[in-house]
Amino acid sequence: MRDFSKRLIAWQKVHGRHGLPWQRSRDPYRIWLSEVMLQQTQVGTVIPYYEQFLDRFPDLTRLARAPLAEVLRLWAGLGYYSRARNLHRAALKIVDERRGAFPRRRVALEELPGVGRSTAAAVAVFAFGAREAILDGNAKRVLARHFAVEGVPGNSAYEAKLWSLAESLLPARDVPTYTQGLMDLGTAVCTRTSPGCAHCPVASSCVALKRGCVAAFPTPLRRKPARVRSVAMLLLLRGSEILLQARPPAGIWGGLWSLPEMPIGVDARAHCAAELGCEVGTPEALAPLRHRFTHFTLDIRPYRCEVSRVMSRTEEPRRVWYGLAQAEAAGVPVPVRKLLRGLRRNT
Structure with a gap:
């Protein structure tokens, strides 16, 4: 377990992403905004929206005081519009109920509209250096393959297994680097299709790779015709x-x-x-x-x-x-x- 996080941290420092706009700051507002925009949306799509949004709403107070219609106008084209509505509601909550003080702890962040456990953990890690586990789509795929976790995605028992693994793998130090490494590995190497196992820093201990069944994890869902x-x-x-x-x-x-x-x-x-x-x-x-x-x-x-x-x-x-x-x-x-x-x- 310790070797997994150690190798991932070393890999991220050399091969991971370091130039994303939200990586230039530890401002919780900017990190929170990026994490919400990145929910179900690719990085390349998010970047221009993120920069345009910050030009118009450079801080939490300006977002909270803006009309919702203006927030939606800037979000138009990014999709999943409930994210924009929840973002605005959360900004109002922080400004009106907390006098603009951004929550620091994961459990407090989870009380914000539209913020689930993984998003709250990511904000706590990147903005405040907290020792919290994330479990976004990329992290789920990496862990499911590496440890050959059986089960149906979305099932509560399956999700609990993954959360337990995610927490047990947390290093004592360098949690932000480890967390970014987990995200980067899922984005660049342990991809949904055609994973680059030959370039994976933790391939030597990957159970699914040893069994020759990487494509079987996570268990593919049977999709109903749209x-x-x-x-x-x-x-x-x-x-x-x-x-x-x-x-x-x-x-x-x-x-x-x-x-x-x-x-x-x-x-x-x-x-x-x-x-x-x-x-x-x-x-x-x-x-x-x-x-x-x-x-x-x-x-x-x-x-x-x-x-x-x-x-x-x-x-x-x-x-x-x-x-x-x-x-x-x-x-x-x-x-x-x-x-x-x-x-x-x-x-």
């Missing part, structure tokens, strides 16, 4: 303006601006008159597109509609007319941004 949900999106144009509608606070794209929707097969002109308070000409069907979520695929059928008359219902608080150029920057989901961009090119 269901497809179809929806029509309406691009309502009034001169050089387009109508955007705020999504409900919770659920898919919660709190973002999007395009009005209607069920497939509904008459668009009748729908616009009855539900959106405007009269439109003959709708033009545009090229459909698909957007994949974790558990389903969204099949989008867009329709371009020229508005000839606006009635009062269109001017509700959750609906806004935007100039086409401004609409893309309003904090809209990725597929909506693609539709708006295509519309601008062809207008």
